[in-house]
Amino acid sequence: MDAYLALETGEVIVGRGRASGTATGEVVFTTAYTGYEESLTDPSYAEQILTFAYPLIGNYGVRADRFESTQIQPTAAVANEFTAEVVTWFDEQGVPAMDHLDTRALVTTIRDEGAMRAAMVVGDDVTAADATAALETCVPMSAHTDIGAQVTTPTAETVGDGDIDVALIDCGAKGSIVDALVARGATVHRLPYDTDAATVADLDPDVLFISNGPGDPRTFTAAEALVGAYAGETPIAGICLGQQIVANALGGTTAKMTFGHRGVNQPVLDLATDTVIMTTQNHGYTVDEPGDTLAVTQVNVNDETAEGLANDELQILTRQYHPEAHPGPNDSLGFFDAVLAMAR
Numbered sequence: 001m002d003a004y005l006a007l008e009t010g011e012v013i014v015g016r017g018r019a020s021g022t023a024t025g026e027v028v029f030t031t032a033y034t035g036y037e038e039s040l041t042d043p044s045y046a047e048q049i050l051t052f053a054y055p056l057i058g059n060y061g062v063r064a065d066r067f068e069s070t071q072i073q074p075t076a077a078v079a080n081e082f083t084a085e086v087v088t089w090f091d092e093q094g095v096p097a098m099d100h101l102d103t104r105a106l107v108t109t110i111r112d113e114g115a116m117r118a119a120m121v122v123g124d125d126v127t128a129a130d131a132t133a134a135l136e137t138c139v140p141m142s143a144h145t146d147i148g149a150q151v152t153t154p155t156a157e158t159v160g161d162g163d164i165d166v167a168l169i170d171c172g173a174k175g176s177i178v179d180a181l182v183a184r185g186a187t188v189h190r191l192p193y194d195t196d197a198a199t200v201a202d203l204d205p206d207v208l209f210i211s212n213g214p215g216d217p218r219t220f221t222a223a224e225a226l227v228g229a230y231a232g233e234t235p236i237a238g239i240c241l242g243q244q245i246v247a248n249a250l251g252g253t254t255a256k257m258t259f260g261h262r263g264v265n266q267p268v269l270d271l272a273t274d275t276v277i278m279t280t281q282n283h284g285y286t287v288d289e290p291g292d293t294l295a296v297t298q299v300n301v302n303d304e305t306a307e308g309l310a311n312d313e314l315q316i317l318t319r320q321y322h323p324e325a326h327p328g329p330n331d332s333l334g335f336f337d338a339v340l341a342m343a344r
Helices: 036-040 084-093 103-115 128-135 176-181 197-203 221-230 243-247 334-343
Strands: 002-007 012-019 021-032 048-052 076-078 097-099 116-123 157-159 162-169 186-192 208-211 236-239 252-271 275-289 297-302 306-311 316-319
Touching: 002 128, 012 084, 012 116, 012 128, 021 076, 021 103, 021 128, 021 252, 021 275, 036 048, 048 103, 084 097, 084 221, 097 116, 103 252, 116 128, 162 176, 162 197, 162 334, 176 186, 176 334, 186 197, 197 221, 208 221, 208 243, 208 334, 221 243, 236 243, 243 252, 243 275, 243 306, 243 316, 252 306, 275 306
Parallel strands: 021 048, 048 076, 076 097, 162 186, 162 208, 208 236, 236 316
Antiparallel strands: 002 012, 002 116, 012 097, 021 116, 157 186, 252 275, 252 297, 297 306, 306 316
C-alpha cells in the first residue's frame, strides 16, 4: 500500500502503508525504546499522530495486560519499521500506520519546527494530494475544546477496597495510575472529567486526584473548578495534565511547548534532595508560572521546566511526569506513597 504524511510545513513524506485509512492530528514523537503497547494505549495521545524515534516497533508482540486503556489512542502511527503483529493490531482497531521512511528526519523536523498539524493517508490508490487535502481539515490541539469527553470514563466506577478514598478525576487516566493507588491500599473512585463539586462532596474523599490526559489544560474547566473548591479542604494530587490543571486553578499559568516531552528517559532534579531521577513523560503543555500558592519542587534537567509542585500547608502535591512508570524507570513510584501518606 502507498502512504503519505502531509505536514503543516508543506512537506509530504512518502512511506510504506501498513494499515489503511485516513487520519489527522498533531504529529509528535516519543524517544522510548520499549513500551510501545503502553504508549499506543495512553489516552494522552488522543488527537495526535505518534512517531516512534526508535526504529523497530513490535519486536516483543502485543499483550493486552500491558494496555493503559481499551484501545489505541493516537489517530495514526509512524515508525521506521512495524512488525506484522503490531500491524494486525492497527488493522483490527482501524488505525492507519506507515513505515519505511526516515523517522530521524521527521523527528528532527518536529524538534526544530515544533509539533504541528499533519494528515496521513494509506491505501492502494491514495496520492500525496489526498494527504494535503486531508491536512486542510486538521484543527490545532488548542481547538479541541472538549477533548476530555473522548477519553474519560463514561460513568463513575470504584476499584479497590482500601482505607484511603481517592476521588480520581479521569481526564484520560492511564490504568497504571489506578493500579498503583490500589496496590498501596486505596479505594479509587474513578469519576468523569466533568464531575461537579457536589458529586465529590457526596463521596467525602481523603484525597482529590487529577489525572493525566490530552490537550490544552485550560479546556478542563470542571476539573479546575474542583481544585479551586477543595484547595485547603482536602489533600490534592495531580499527574501530568493534572499538575497543569492544579496550577491554573491556583493562580499559575500554562503554556504550549515547542515539541513537548515524550519518552522514558527524561532526567528530573529534585530540589530538596539535589538528586536526579529518570522519568517517563508524555505532555505537550507545561506550567509556565506556578503562581504564589505553589512552589516548584522539581525541575527538568534539560530545559528547567517545572516537574513537581507542592504546598505543604494546603496539602497539594503534583508531578508533571508519570510516576506510575508504565513504561519506564521506577525511580518515581514513591510519589504514590507520599500522596497516600498526605491523605492519612
